[in-house]
Amino acid sequence: MAKLDLHHIQKQFGSTRVLQDISLSVSDGAFIVLLGPSGCGKSTLLRIIAGLDVQTAGSVLIDGKPIDHVAPRDRDMAMVFQQYALYPHLTVRENLAFGLTMRKEPATVIQTRIKEAVDLLEIHPLLDRLPKELSGGQRQRVAMGRAIVRKPKLFLFDEPLSNLDARLRGTMRIELQKLHKRLGITMVYVTHDQIEAMTLGETIVIMDHGNILQVGSSEEIYRQPNTPFVAGFIGHPPMNLLEGNVTTDQQTCYFHTGNLRITLPIHSCPPTLTSAVLGIRPEDIHLTSSETPEITISGTVECIENLGADLFMYVLAQEQRIVLRTAPGQHKQPGEAITIHVPRNRLHLFIDGQRIERNQTP
Protein backbone atom coordinates (compact mmCIF):
# COMPACT_ATOMS: atom_id res chain seq x y z
CA MET A 1 0.00 0.00 0.00
CA ALA A 2 1.49 3.26 -1.01
CA LYS A 3 0.91 6.67 -2.45
CA LEU A 4 2.92 7.49 -5.57
CA ASP A 5 3.96 10.95 -6.71
CA LEU A 6 5.81 11.96 -9.82
CA HIS A 7 7.45 15.39 -9.72
CA HIS A 8 8.40 16.93 -13.06
CA ILE A 9 9.83 13.75 -14.53
CA GLN A 10 11.84 14.27 -17.69
CA LYS A 11 13.64 11.66 -19.72
CA GLN A 12 16.03 12.03 -22.60
CA PHE A 13 17.63 9.27 -24.61
CA GLY A 14 20.63 10.98 -26.16
CA SER A 15 19.14 14.08 -27.71
CA THR A 16 15.56 12.81 -28.05
CA ARG A 17 13.18 13.84 -25.31
CA VAL A 18 10.84 11.00 -24.52
CA LEU A 19 9.18 12.45 -21.41
CA GLN A 20 8.70 16.20 -21.29
CA ASP A 21 7.57 17.12 -17.81
CA ILE A 22 5.39 14.57 -16.12
CA SER A 23 3.78 15.31 -12.78
CA LEU A 24 1.19 12.97 -11.36
CA SER A 25 -0.22 11.95 -8.04
CA VAL A 26 -1.63 8.49 -7.41
CA SER A 27 -3.42 8.01 -4.13
CA ASP A 28 -3.08 4.95 -1.94
CA GLY A 29 -5.02 1.99 -3.30
CA ALA A 30 -5.94 3.68 -6.57
CA PHE A 31 -6.13 1.98 -9.94
CA ILE A 32 -4.68 4.40 -12.48
CA VAL A 33 -4.37 3.77 -16.21
CA LEU A 34 -1.82 5.48 -18.43
CA LEU A 35 -3.33 5.59 -21.90
CA GLY A 36 -1.60 6.78 -25.04
CA PRO A 37 -0.53 5.74 -28.51
CA SER A 38 2.48 3.52 -29.07
CA GLY A 39 5.78 5.31 -28.57
CA CYS A 40 4.42 8.12 -26.40
CA GLY A 41 6.63 7.16 -23.46
CA LYS A 42 4.33 5.04 -21.29
CA SER A 43 6.76 2.17 -20.82
CA THR A 44 9.59 4.58 -20.16
CA LEU A 45 7.58 6.24 -17.40
CA LEU A 46 6.71 2.89 -15.86
CA ARG A 47 10.34 1.79 -15.99
CA ILE A 48 11.35 5.00 -14.25
CA ILE A 49 8.83 4.33 -11.50
CA ALA A 50 10.25 0.81 -11.13
CA GLY A 51 13.81 2.16 -11.14
CA LEU A 52 14.78 0.22 -14.26
CA ASP A 53 15.53 3.47 -16.06
CA VAL A 54 16.82 6.66 -14.49
CA GLN A 55 15.04 9.92 -15.25
CA THR A 56 17.00 12.86 -16.63
CA ALA A 57 15.28 15.23 -14.21
CA GLY A 58 12.51 15.10 -11.63
CA SER A 59 11.71 12.85 -8.78
CA VAL A 60 9.67 9.76 -7.90
CA LEU A 61 8.15 9.71 -4.42
CA ILE A 62 6.57 6.89 -2.49
CA ASP A 63 4.51 7.97 0.51
CA GLY A 64 6.09 11.38 0.17
CA LYS A 65 9.69 10.16 0.26
CA PRO A 66 11.93 10.42 -2.81
CA ILE A 67 13.16 7.02 -3.96
CA ASP A 68 15.35 8.14 -6.82
CA HIS A 69 18.43 6.52 -5.35
CA VAL A 70 16.73 3.31 -4.31
CA ALA A 71 17.58 0.26 -6.43
CA PRO A 72 14.67 -1.52 -8.17
CA ARG A 73 15.06 -4.50 -5.83
CA ASP A 74 14.50 -2.30 -2.79
CA ARG A 75 11.50 -0.40 -4.14
CA ASP A 76 9.08 -3.19 -3.27
CA MET A 77 7.14 -2.97 -6.50
CA ALA A 78 6.03 -5.79 -8.77
CA MET A 79 5.82 -5.45 -12.51
CA VAL A 80 3.99 -7.45 -15.16
CA PHE A 81 5.60 -7.09 -18.55
CA GLN A 82 4.04 -7.03 -21.99
CA GLN A 83 5.94 -10.15 -23.02
CA TYR A 84 5.36 -11.75 -19.58
CA ALA A 85 9.11 -12.32 -19.08
CA LEU A 86 8.72 -15.61 -17.23
CA TYR A 87 12.03 -17.24 -16.37
CA PRO A 88 12.16 -19.95 -19.04
CA HIS A 89 14.48 -22.26 -17.12
CA LEU A 90 12.24 -22.35 -14.04
CA THR A 91 8.94 -24.14 -13.53
CA VAL A 92 5.80 -22.17 -12.81
CA ARG A 93 6.23 -22.89 -9.09
CA GLU A 94 9.83 -21.67 -9.16
CA ASN A 95 8.82 -18.62 -11.16
CA LEU A 96 6.25 -17.74 -8.52
CA ALA A 97 8.69 -18.34 -5.69
CA PHE A 98 11.61 -16.49 -7.28
CA GLY A 99 10.91 -13.00 -5.98
CA LEU A 100 10.18 -14.27 -2.47
CA THR A 101 13.28 -16.46 -2.40
CA MET A 102 15.41 -13.53 -3.46
CA ARG A 103 13.96 -11.59 -0.55
CA LYS A 104 14.78 -14.47 1.77
CA GLU A 105 11.22 -15.02 2.91
CA PRO A 106 10.79 -18.14 5.07
CA ALA A 107 9.72 -21.27 3.22
CA THR A 108 6.35 -21.41 4.99
CA VAL A 109 5.48 -17.88 3.87
CA ILE A 110 6.46 -18.75 0.30
CA GLN A 111 4.25 -21.84 0.45
CA THR A 112 1.17 -19.98 1.64
CA ARG A 113 1.64 -17.06 -0.73
CA ILE A 114 1.98 -19.39 -3.70
CA LYS A 115 -1.10 -21.27 -2.59
CA GLU A 116 -3.12 -18.05 -2.34
CA ALA A 117 -2.06 -16.86 -5.77
CA VAL A 118 -2.60 -20.27 -7.33
CA ASP A 119 -6.12 -20.47 -5.92
CA LEU A 120 -6.91 -16.95 -7.03
CA LEU A 121 -5.69 -17.46 -10.59
CA GLU A 122 -6.69 -21.13 -10.85
CA ILE A 123 -3.32 -22.23 -12.15
CA HIS A 124 -2.88 -25.25 -9.93
CA PRO A 125 -2.42 -27.83 -12.72
CA LEU A 126 0.38 -25.73 -14.23
CA LEU A 127 2.67 -25.58 -11.20
CA ASP A 128 5.27 -28.07 -12.40
CA ARG A 129 5.36 -27.01 -16.03
CA LEU A 130 7.94 -24.87 -17.76
CA PRO A 131 6.80 -21.61 -19.36
CA LYS A 132 7.29 -23.04 -22.83
CA GLU A 133 4.61 -25.64 -22.05
CA LEU A 134 1.97 -22.96 -21.38
CA SER A 135 -0.43 -21.17 -23.69
CA GLY A 136 -0.39 -17.38 -23.97
CA GLY A 137 -3.26 -16.95 -21.54
CA GLN A 138 -1.67 -19.30 -19.01
CA ARG A 139 1.65 -17.47 -19.21
CA GLN A 140 -0.20 -14.26 -18.62
CA ARG A 141 -1.78 -15.68 -15.48
CA VAL A 142 1.53 -16.93 -14.19
CA ALA A 143 3.10 -13.53 -14.82
CA MET A 144 0.25 -12.00 -12.86
CA GLY A 145 0.76 -14.57 -10.12
CA ARG A 146 4.45 -13.78 -9.89
CA ALA A 147 3.49 -10.19 -9.11
CA ILE A 148 0.69 -11.09 -6.69
CA VAL A 149 2.74 -13.39 -4.44
CA ARG A 150 5.09 -10.54 -3.72
CA LYS A 151 2.38 -8.46 -1.99
CA PRO A 152 4.21 -5.32 -3.08
CA LYS A 153 3.52 -1.69 -2.29
CA LEU A 154 2.78 -0.99 -5.91
CA PHE A 155 1.77 -2.98 -8.98
CA LEU A 156 3.04 -1.90 -12.37
CA PHE A 157 1.44 -3.37 -15.49
CA ASP A 158 2.91 -2.74 -18.92
CA GLU A 159 0.27 -3.70 -21.48
CA PRO A 160 -0.15 -7.14 -19.93
CA LEU A 161 -3.16 -8.08 -22.03
CA SER A 162 -2.01 -6.93 -25.44
CA ASN A 163 -0.79 -10.37 -26.52
CA LEU A 164 -4.06 -12.12 -25.71
CA ASP A 165 -6.97 -12.69 -28.06
CA ALA A 166 -10.02 -10.47 -27.69
CA ARG A 167 -12.14 -12.88 -25.63
CA LEU A 168 -9.41 -13.68 -23.14
CA ARG A 169 -8.67 -9.98 -22.83
CA GLY A 170 -12.28 -9.37 -21.83
CA THR A 171 -12.13 -12.05 -19.14
CA MET A 172 -8.79 -10.83 -17.81
CA ARG A 173 -10.08 -7.26 -17.55
CA ILE A 174 -12.77 -8.45 -15.18
CA GLU A 175 -10.27 -10.59 -13.25
CA LEU A 176 -7.97 -7.62 -12.88
CA GLN A 177 -10.71 -5.44 -11.45
CA LYS A 178 -11.65 -8.16 -8.97
CA LEU A 179 -8.00 -8.53 -8.08
CA HIS A 180 -7.67 -4.84 -7.36
CA LYS A 181 -10.77 -4.82 -5.18
CA ARG A 182 -9.53 -7.84 -3.28
CA LEU A 183 -5.93 -6.77 -2.71
CA GLY A 184 -6.47 -3.04 -2.49
CA ILE A 185 -2.92 -2.41 -3.67
CA THR A 186 -2.08 0.70 -5.70
CA MET A 187 -1.92 -0.19 -9.39
CA VAL A 188 -0.44 1.67 -12.33
CA TYR A 189 -1.57 0.16 -15.58
CA VAL A 190 -0.23 1.09 -19.01
CA THR A 191 -2.13 0.48 -22.22
CA HIS A 192 -2.68 1.86 -25.70
CA ASP A 193 -6.15 0.32 -25.81
CA GLN A 194 -8.89 2.82 -24.97
CA ILE A 195 -11.44 0.12 -24.18
CA GLU A 196 -9.08 -1.43 -21.64
CA ALA A 197 -8.47 2.00 -20.13
CA MET A 198 -12.14 2.98 -20.00
CA THR A 199 -13.21 -0.29 -18.38
CA LEU A 200 -10.35 -0.69 -15.92
CA GLY A 201 -9.25 2.65 -14.62
CA GLU A 202 -10.77 4.66 -11.85
CA THR A 203 -8.52 7.40 -13.13
CA ILE A 204 -7.24 7.63 -16.68
CA VAL A 205 -4.15 9.58 -17.63
CA ILE A 206 -3.94 10.40 -21.32
CA MET A 207 -0.42 10.77 -22.66
CA ASP A 208 0.96 11.84 -26.00
CA HIS A 209 4.51 12.66 -27.07
CA GLY A 210 5.79 12.50 -23.52
CA ASN A 211 3.16 14.85 -22.11
CA ILE A 212 0.14 14.30 -19.94
CA LEU A 213 -2.82 15.76 -21.77
CA GLN A 214 -5.61 14.99 -19.35
CA VAL A 215 -6.29 13.23 -16.08
CA GLY A 216 -9.79 12.21 -15.14
CA SER A 217 -12.39 9.49 -14.78
CA SER A 218 -13.46 7.71 -17.95
CA GLU A 219 -16.73 9.67 -17.78
CA GLU A 220 -14.92 13.03 -17.60
CA ILE A 221 -12.55 12.17 -20.38
CA TYR A 222 -15.38 11.04 -22.60
CA ARG A 223 -17.66 13.99 -21.82
CA GLN A 224 -15.11 16.76 -21.64
CA PRO A 225 -11.96 15.98 -23.59
CA ASN A 226 -9.34 18.67 -23.08
CA THR A 227 -7.81 18.67 -26.52
CA PRO A 228 -8.71 17.47 -30.02
CA PHE A 229 -6.19 14.64 -29.53
CA VAL A 230 -7.96 13.30 -26.45
CA ALA A 231 -11.30 13.79 -28.18
CA GLY A 232 -10.20 11.75 -31.16
CA PHE A 233 -8.41 9.09 -29.12
CA ILE A 234 -11.36 8.09 -26.94
CA GLY A 235 -14.52 6.61 -28.36
CA HIS A 236 -15.30 4.30 -31.21
CA PRO A 237 -15.72 5.30 -33.96
CA PRO A 238 -13.55 8.32 -33.11
CA MET A 239 -15.12 11.73 -32.61
CA ASN A 240 -15.67 13.73 -35.80
CA LEU A 241 -13.30 16.69 -35.75
CA LEU A 242 -14.32 19.40 -38.22
CA GLU A 243 -11.59 21.93 -38.90
CA GLY A 244 -12.61 25.48 -39.62
CA ASN A 245 -12.33 29.11 -38.53
CA VAL A 246 -13.96 31.48 -36.13
CA THR A 247 -15.84 34.36 -37.75
CA THR A 248 -17.77 37.22 -36.22
CA ASP A 249 -20.81 38.99 -37.50
CA GLN A 250 -22.42 41.76 -35.44
CA GLN A 251 -21.25 40.48 -32.10
CA THR A 252 -22.28 36.92 -32.86
CA CYS A 253 -19.56 34.38 -32.95
CA TYR A 254 -19.58 31.60 -35.53
CA PHE A 255 -17.71 28.45 -36.32
CA HIS A 256 -17.26 28.36 -40.07
CA THR A 257 -16.28 25.56 -42.42
CA GLY A 258 -17.37 25.31 -46.06
CA ASN A 259 -21.01 26.31 -46.22
CA LEU A 260 -21.55 25.32 -42.64
CA ARG A 261 -21.94 28.11 -40.08
CA ILE A 262 -22.68 27.39 -36.45
CA THR A 263 -23.37 29.98 -33.78
CA LEU A 264 -21.02 29.63 -30.85
CA PRO A 265 -22.47 30.24 -27.40
CA ILE A 266 -19.42 32.01 -26.03
CA HIS A 267 -19.17 35.48 -24.54
CA SER A 268 -16.25 37.10 -26.26
CA CYS A 269 -15.11 35.96 -29.61
CA PRO A 270 -11.48 35.33 -30.52
CA PRO A 271 -10.17 37.31 -33.52
CA THR A 272 -11.78 36.42 -36.83
CA LEU A 273 -10.16 33.55 -38.71
CA THR A 274 -8.67 31.99 -35.59
CA SER A 275 -8.57 28.31 -36.52
CA ALA A 276 -10.91 26.12 -34.52
CA VAL A 277 -11.97 22.51 -34.30
CA LEU A 278 -15.54 21.39 -33.80
CA GLY A 279 -15.99 17.93 -32.34
CA ILE A 280 -19.10 15.79 -32.71
CA ARG A 281 -19.35 12.29 -31.27
CA PRO A 282 -20.83 9.78 -33.75
CA GLU A 283 -23.33 8.66 -31.12
CA ASP A 284 -24.56 12.26 -30.55
CA ILE A 285 -25.77 12.55 -34.16
CA HIS A 286 -29.44 11.83 -34.79
CA LEU A 287 -31.33 11.29 -38.01
CA THR A 288 -34.52 12.86 -36.72
CA SER A 289 -35.16 16.27 -35.24
CA SER A 290 -35.77 16.63 -31.52
CA GLU A 291 -37.01 19.26 -29.05
CA THR A 292 -33.59 20.35 -27.80
CA PRO A 293 -31.75 23.21 -29.49
CA GLU A 294 -29.79 21.58 -32.23
CA ILE A 295 -27.82 22.14 -35.39
CA THR A 296 -28.64 20.47 -38.67
CA ILE A 297 -26.25 19.55 -41.43
CA SER A 298 -27.20 18.14 -44.79
CA GLY A 299 -25.11 15.82 -46.88
CA THR A 300 -25.13 12.55 -48.75
CA VAL A 301 -24.65 9.02 -47.46
CA GLU A 302 -21.24 7.72 -48.52
CA CYS A 303 -21.30 4.22 -47.12
CA ILE A 304 -22.82 2.11 -44.36
CA GLU A 305 -21.25 -0.42 -42.02
CA ASN A 306 -23.66 -2.71 -40.22
CA LEU A 307 -22.12 -4.32 -37.15
CA GLY A 308 -25.24 -6.05 -35.91
CA ALA A 309 -25.80 -4.11 -32.71
CA ASP A 310 -24.62 -0.83 -34.21
CA LEU A 311 -24.70 0.80 -37.57
CA PHE A 312 -21.99 3.24 -38.68
CA MET A 313 -22.99 5.63 -41.43
CA TYR A 314 -20.43 7.77 -43.24
CA VAL A 315 -21.91 11.03 -44.47
CA LEU A 316 -20.23 13.49 -46.81
CA ALA A 317 -21.23 17.01 -45.74
CA GLN A 318 -19.59 20.35 -46.52
CA GLU A 319 -16.56 18.55 -47.97
CA GLN A 320 -16.02 16.78 -44.68
CA ARG A 321 -16.65 13.17 -43.83
CA ILE A 322 -18.81 12.71 -40.76
CA VAL A 323 -19.40 9.31 -39.20
CA LEU A 324 -22.47 8.66 -37.13
CA ARG A 325 -23.53 5.78 -34.99
CA THR A 326 -27.10 4.64 -34.86
CA ALA A 327 -29.23 1.56 -34.36
CA PRO A 328 -29.66 -0.77 -37.35
CA GLY A 329 -32.93 -0.64 -39.24
CA GLN A 330 -32.14 2.49 -41.26
CA HIS A 331 -33.08 2.13 -44.89
CA LYS A 332 -30.76 4.76 -46.32
CA GLN A 333 -28.70 3.81 -49.35
CA PRO A 334 -25.30 5.17 -50.32
CA GLY A 335 -25.76 8.26 -52.48
CA GLU A 336 -29.02 9.31 -50.82
CA ALA A 337 -29.37 12.79 -49.39
CA ILE A 338 -29.59 12.99 -45.62
CA THR A 339 -30.00 15.56 -42.86
CA ILE A 340 -28.33 15.02 -39.54
CA HIS A 341 -29.16 16.65 -36.21
CA VAL A 342 -26.81 17.32 -33.28
CA PRO A 343 -27.97 18.75 -29.95
CA ARG A 344 -26.08 21.97 -29.31
CA ASN A 345 -25.07 20.92 -25.82
CA ARG A 346 -23.22 17.97 -27.34
CA LEU A 347 -20.86 20.05 -29.45
CA HIS A 348 -17.19 20.18 -28.45
CA LEU A 349 -15.23 23.27 -29.42
CA PHE A 350 -11.46 23.57 -29.42
CA ILE A 351 -9.59 26.79 -30.08
CA ASP A 352 -5.80 26.82 -30.13
CA GLY A 353 -5.87 23.15 -29.25
CA GLN A 354 -7.76 23.79 -25.99
CA ARG A 355 -11.32 22.97 -25.06
CA ILE A 356 -13.66 25.95 -24.78
CA GLU A 357 -16.59 25.43 -22.45
CA ARG A 358 -19.90 27.04 -23.32
CA ASN A 359 -20.10 30.62 -22.18
CA GLN A 360 -16.43 30.60 -21.37
CA THR A 361 -14.05 33.33 -22.46
CA PRO A 362 -11.38 31.80 -24.67
Place this chain on the structure above:
Amino acid sequence: MKKPFLECSLLHVGIILSVIISLVPFFWFIITSLKSQTAVEAIPPTWWPNGNLDAYRSALLDHQLLNYMMNSVIVAGSTTIIALLLAIPAAYALARVRMKGKSLILGGLLSMSMFPQIVIAGPVWEILKHIGGLNTHWGLVLPYLTLTLPLAIWILATFFKELPRELEDAARVDGCTLWQTMSKVMAPLAAPGIFTAAILTFIYAWNEFFFALLILTDPEQQTLPVGIALFQGEFTMPWGELAAASVLATLPLVLVVLLFQRGIISGLSAGAIKG
Protein backbone atom coordinates in the same frame (compact mmCIF):
# COMPACT_ATOMS: atom_id res chain seq x y z
CA MET B 1 4.95 -38.63 -43.97
CA LYS B 2 7.90 -40.64 -45.28
CA LYS B 3 10.87 -38.94 -46.81
CA PRO B 4 11.72 -40.00 -50.36
CA PHE B 5 14.03 -43.00 -50.36
CA LEU B 6 16.79 -41.25 -52.32
CA GLU B 7 16.95 -38.22 -50.02
CA CYS B 8 17.02 -40.46 -46.98
CA SER B 9 19.78 -42.72 -48.20
CA LEU B 10 21.86 -39.76 -49.41
CA LEU B 11 21.61 -38.32 -45.92
CA HIS B 12 22.79 -41.57 -44.38
CA VAL B 13 25.66 -41.97 -46.84
CA GLY B 14 26.72 -38.40 -46.06
CA ILE B 15 26.67 -38.99 -42.32
CA ILE B 16 28.54 -42.29 -42.56
CA LEU B 17 31.17 -40.82 -44.88
CA SER B 18 31.88 -37.85 -42.61
CA VAL B 19 32.11 -40.08 -39.55
CA ILE B 20 34.55 -42.41 -41.33
CA ILE B 21 36.69 -39.58 -42.69
CA SER B 22 37.01 -37.90 -39.29
CA LEU B 23 37.49 -41.06 -37.26
CA VAL B 24 39.81 -43.20 -39.46
CA PRO B 25 43.03 -41.42 -38.44
CA PHE B 26 41.96 -41.66 -34.82
CA PHE B 27 41.32 -45.40 -35.11
CA TRP B 28 44.61 -45.86 -36.88
CA PHE B 29 46.62 -44.38 -34.07
CA ILE B 30 44.63 -46.25 -31.45
CA ILE B 31 45.56 -49.43 -33.33
CA THR B 32 49.16 -48.27 -33.65
CA SER B 33 49.38 -47.49 -29.95
CA LEU B 34 48.44 -51.05 -29.13
CA LYS B 35 51.11 -52.66 -31.32
CA SER B 36 54.56 -53.79 -30.36
CA GLN B 37 57.54 -51.90 -31.81
CA THR B 38 58.16 -54.52 -34.53
CA ALA B 39 54.50 -54.68 -35.47
CA VAL B 40 54.45 -50.91 -35.87
CA GLU B 41 57.25 -51.03 -38.41
CA ALA B 42 56.09 -54.16 -40.24
CA ILE B 43 55.62 -53.86 -43.98
CA PRO B 44 52.95 -54.47 -45.16
CA PRO B 45 51.21 -53.03 -42.07
CA THR B 46 49.32 -55.42 -39.85
CA TRP B 47 45.67 -54.48 -39.36
CA TRP B 48 45.09 -56.08 -36.04
CA PRO B 49 46.92 -54.80 -32.94
CA ASN B 50 48.55 -57.37 -30.69
CA GLY B 51 47.26 -55.67 -27.53
CA ASN B 52 50.69 -54.61 -26.38
CA LEU B 53 50.60 -51.83 -23.73
CA ASP B 54 54.37 -51.15 -23.79
CA ALA B 55 53.86 -47.96 -25.74
CA TYR B 56 51.59 -46.52 -23.03
CA ARG B 57 53.97 -47.54 -20.27
CA SER B 58 56.87 -45.96 -22.10
CA ALA B 59 54.97 -42.75 -22.92
CA LEU B 60 53.91 -42.29 -19.31
CA LEU B 61 57.16 -43.32 -17.60
CA ASP B 62 60.02 -42.62 -20.01
CA HIS B 63 58.60 -39.52 -21.62
CA GLN B 64 56.94 -37.81 -18.62
CA LEU B 65 53.60 -37.57 -20.39
CA LEU B 66 51.80 -36.80 -17.12
CA ASN B 67 53.98 -33.77 -16.63
CA TYR B 68 53.07 -32.42 -20.06
CA MET B 69 49.45 -33.17 -19.40
CA MET B 70 49.54 -31.26 -16.13
CA ASN B 71 51.05 -28.26 -17.94
CA SER B 72 48.34 -28.45 -20.59
CA VAL B 73 45.59 -28.63 -17.97
CA ILE B 74 47.00 -25.54 -16.27
CA VAL B 75 47.42 -23.56 -19.48
CA ALA B 76 44.19 -24.56 -21.22
CA GLY B 77 42.19 -24.41 -18.00
CA SER B 78 43.33 -20.94 -17.01
CA THR B 79 42.97 -19.66 -20.58
CA THR B 80 39.37 -20.86 -20.64
CA ILE B 81 38.47 -19.46 -17.23
CA ILE B 82 40.11 -16.07 -17.75
CA ALA B 83 38.75 -15.79 -21.30
CA LEU B 84 35.21 -16.42 -20.07
CA LEU B 85 35.54 -14.03 -17.13
CA LEU B 86 36.58 -11.29 -19.55
CA ALA B 87 34.36 -12.25 -22.47
CA ILE B 88 31.06 -12.56 -20.56
CA PRO B 89 30.90 -8.93 -19.37
CA ALA B 90 32.32 -7.62 -22.65
CA ALA B 91 29.80 -9.58 -24.71
CA TYR B 92 26.99 -8.56 -22.39
CA ALA B 93 27.86 -4.90 -22.83
CA LEU B 94 28.08 -5.28 -26.58
CA ALA B 95 24.71 -7.02 -26.67
CA ARG B 96 22.86 -4.61 -24.40
CA VAL B 97 24.27 -1.11 -24.52
CA ARG B 98 22.93 1.05 -27.31
CA MET B 99 25.93 2.70 -28.93
CA LYS B 100 27.26 3.80 -32.26
CA GLY B 101 29.65 1.57 -34.20
CA LYS B 102 28.64 -1.57 -32.34
CA SER B 103 28.43 -3.71 -35.45
CA LEU B 104 31.86 -2.38 -36.42
CA ILE B 105 33.28 -3.60 -33.12
CA LEU B 106 31.62 -6.99 -33.51
CA GLY B 107 32.81 -7.32 -37.10
CA GLY B 108 36.28 -6.25 -36.05
CA LEU B 109 36.32 -8.90 -33.34
CA LEU B 110 35.35 -11.60 -35.80
CA SER B 111 37.98 -10.58 -38.33
CA MET B 112 40.60 -10.42 -35.58
CA SER B 113 39.93 -14.05 -34.76
CA MET B 114 40.90 -14.87 -38.34
CA PHE B 115 44.33 -13.22 -38.09
CA PRO B 116 47.23 -15.54 -39.04
CA GLN B 117 49.23 -16.31 -35.90
CA ILE B 118 52.57 -15.85 -37.61
CA VAL B 119 51.87 -12.12 -37.89
CA ILE B 120 51.96 -11.62 -34.13
CA ALA B 121 54.52 -14.33 -33.31
CA GLY B 122 57.56 -12.02 -33.44
CA PRO B 123 56.10 -9.17 -31.38
CA VAL B 124 54.63 -11.57 -28.82
CA TRP B 125 58.03 -13.20 -28.30
CA GLU B 126 59.72 -9.81 -27.93
CA ILE B 127 57.15 -8.60 -25.43
CA LEU B 128 57.29 -11.79 -23.38
CA LYS B 129 61.09 -11.66 -23.34
CA HIS B 130 60.85 -8.12 -22.06
CA ILE B 131 58.43 -8.88 -19.24
CA GLY B 132 59.96 -12.24 -18.36
CA GLY B 133 57.13 -14.35 -19.70
CA LEU B 134 59.23 -16.79 -21.70
CA ASN B 135 59.15 -20.35 -20.37
CA THR B 136 56.29 -19.57 -18.02
CA HIS B 137 52.72 -20.75 -18.19
CA TRP B 138 51.27 -17.28 -17.85
CA GLY B 139 53.49 -16.20 -20.74
CA LEU B 140 51.64 -18.70 -22.90
CA VAL B 141 48.19 -17.95 -21.48
CA LEU B 142 48.58 -14.29 -22.45
CA PRO B 143 48.79 -14.79 -26.25
CA TYR B 144 46.17 -17.53 -26.02
CA LEU B 145 43.79 -15.00 -24.50
CA THR B 146 44.53 -12.55 -27.29
CA LEU B 147 43.75 -15.19 -29.84
CA THR B 148 40.65 -16.72 -28.25
CA LEU B 149 38.90 -13.68 -26.73
CA PRO B 150 37.53 -12.20 -29.99
CA LEU B 151 35.74 -15.38 -30.99
CA ALA B 152 34.51 -16.01 -27.44
CA ILE B 153 33.12 -12.47 -27.17
CA TRP B 154 31.52 -12.75 -30.56
CA ILE B 155 29.80 -16.05 -29.78
CA LEU B 156 28.59 -14.82 -26.40
CA ALA B 157 27.35 -11.48 -27.73
CA THR B 158 25.21 -13.30 -30.29
CA PHE B 159 23.73 -15.41 -27.50
CA PHE B 160 23.07 -12.53 -25.13
CA LYS B 161 21.33 -10.59 -27.89
CA GLU B 162 18.81 -13.41 -28.17
CA LEU B 163 17.78 -13.11 -24.52
CA PRO B 164 14.86 -10.75 -23.96
CA ARG B 165 15.74 -7.68 -21.97
CA GLU B 166 12.49 -7.88 -20.03
CA LEU B 167 13.83 -11.00 -18.30
CA GLU B 168 16.58 -8.97 -16.68
CA ASP B 169 14.14 -6.24 -15.76
CA ALA B 170 11.87 -8.84 -14.19
CA ALA B 171 14.77 -10.21 -12.17
CA ARG B 172 15.80 -6.77 -10.96
CA VAL B 173 12.27 -5.90 -9.89
CA ASP B 174 12.00 -9.32 -8.25
CA GLY B 175 14.88 -8.46 -5.95
CA CYS B 176 18.09 -9.49 -7.71
CA THR B 177 21.31 -7.56 -7.51
CA LEU B 178 23.15 -7.09 -10.78
CA TRP B 179 25.29 -10.11 -9.93
CA GLN B 180 22.27 -12.25 -9.04
CA THR B 181 20.54 -11.22 -12.25
CA MET B 182 23.60 -12.47 -14.06
CA SER B 183 24.09 -15.70 -12.16
CA LYS B 184 20.48 -16.74 -11.58
CA VAL B 185 18.79 -15.66 -14.77
CA MET B 186 21.14 -14.66 -17.55
CA ALA B 187 23.87 -17.26 -17.08
CA PRO B 188 21.56 -20.30 -17.05
CA LEU B 189 19.86 -19.00 -20.17
CA ALA B 190 23.10 -18.14 -21.92
CA ALA B 191 24.57 -21.50 -20.86
CA PRO B 192 24.58 -22.96 -24.37
CA GLY B 193 26.59 -19.96 -25.55
CA ILE B 194 28.91 -20.01 -22.55
CA PHE B 195 29.58 -23.73 -23.01
CA THR B 196 30.21 -23.30 -26.72
CA ALA B 197 32.69 -20.51 -26.08
CA ALA B 198 34.32 -22.54 -23.30
CA ILE B 199 34.72 -25.67 -25.42
CA LEU B 200 36.18 -23.79 -28.36
CA THR B 201 38.61 -21.88 -26.15
CA PHE B 202 39.67 -25.00 -24.30
CA ILE B 203 40.20 -27.02 -27.48
CA TYR B 204 42.23 -24.22 -28.99
CA ALA B 205 44.49 -23.86 -25.97
CA TRP B 206 44.83 -27.62 -25.53
CA ASN B 207 45.88 -28.24 -29.12
CA GLU B 208 47.87 -25.10 -29.85
CA PHE B 209 51.38 -25.97 -31.01
CA PHE B 210 53.06 -23.01 -32.64
CA PHE B 211 53.15 -20.50 -29.75
CA ALA B 212 53.77 -23.27 -27.24
CA LEU B 213 56.85 -24.35 -29.20
CA LEU B 214 58.03 -20.76 -29.49
CA ILE B 215 57.55 -19.70 -25.89
CA LEU B 216 58.24 -22.89 -23.91
CA THR B 217 61.72 -24.27 -24.52
CA ASP B 218 62.10 -25.80 -21.08
CA PRO B 219 60.75 -29.41 -21.19
CA GLU B 220 59.50 -28.99 -17.61
CA GLN B 221 57.05 -26.32 -18.78
CA GLN B 222 56.04 -27.70 -22.16
CA THR B 223 52.43 -28.54 -23.02
CA LEU B 224 51.24 -31.79 -24.58
CA PRO B 225 51.44 -30.99 -28.31
CA VAL B 226 55.03 -29.74 -27.99
CA GLY B 227 56.04 -32.46 -25.59
CA ILE B 228 54.69 -35.22 -27.80
CA ALA B 229 56.20 -33.75 -30.93
CA LEU B 230 59.60 -33.71 -29.28
CA PHE B 231 59.54 -37.36 -28.17
CA GLN B 232 62.96 -38.80 -28.86
CA GLY B 233 63.72 -42.40 -29.78
CA GLU B 234 67.16 -44.01 -29.54
CA PHE B 235 67.50 -45.06 -33.17
CA THR B 236 64.03 -44.72 -34.71
CA MET B 237 60.92 -42.56 -34.38
CA PRO B 238 58.96 -43.93 -31.38
CA TRP B 239 55.71 -44.27 -33.38
CA GLY B 240 54.04 -46.49 -30.81
CA GLU B 241 54.72 -44.06 -27.96
CA LEU B 242 53.62 -41.11 -30.09
CA ALA B 243 50.35 -42.83 -30.86
CA ALA B 244 49.81 -43.83 -27.24
CA ALA B 245 50.55 -40.29 -26.03
CA SER B 246 48.18 -38.83 -28.62
CA VAL B 247 45.39 -41.12 -27.49
CA LEU B 248 45.98 -40.09 -23.88
CA ALA B 249 46.14 -36.42 -24.87
CA THR B 250 42.81 -36.63 -26.69
CA LEU B 251 40.94 -38.32 -23.86
CA PRO B 252 40.58 -35.22 -21.63
CA LEU B 253 39.30 -33.28 -24.62
CA VAL B 254 36.65 -35.88 -25.34
CA LEU B 255 35.72 -35.87 -21.67
CA VAL B 256 35.44 -32.08 -21.55
CA VAL B 257 33.28 -31.97 -24.65
CA LEU B 258 30.98 -34.71 -23.38
CA LEU B 259 30.73 -33.00 -20.01
CA PHE B 260 29.93 -29.56 -21.44
CA GLN B 261 27.56 -30.93 -24.00
CA ARG B 262 25.21 -31.99 -21.25
CA GLY B 263 24.83 -28.35 -20.35
CA ILE B 264 23.86 -27.40 -23.85
CA ILE B 265 20.11 -27.72 -23.95
CA SER B 266 19.14 -25.70 -26.91
CA GLY B 267 15.82 -23.91 -27.08
CA LEU B 268 15.87 -23.36 -23.35
CA SER B 269 14.88 -19.75 -23.73
CA ALA B 270 11.71 -20.69 -25.59
CA GLY B 271 8.63 -19.70 -23.63
CA ALA B 272 10.13 -16.69 -21.93
CA ILE B 273 8.18 -14.42 -24.17
CA LYS B 274 5.19 -14.78 -26.37
CA GLY B 275 5.32 -17.41 -29.11
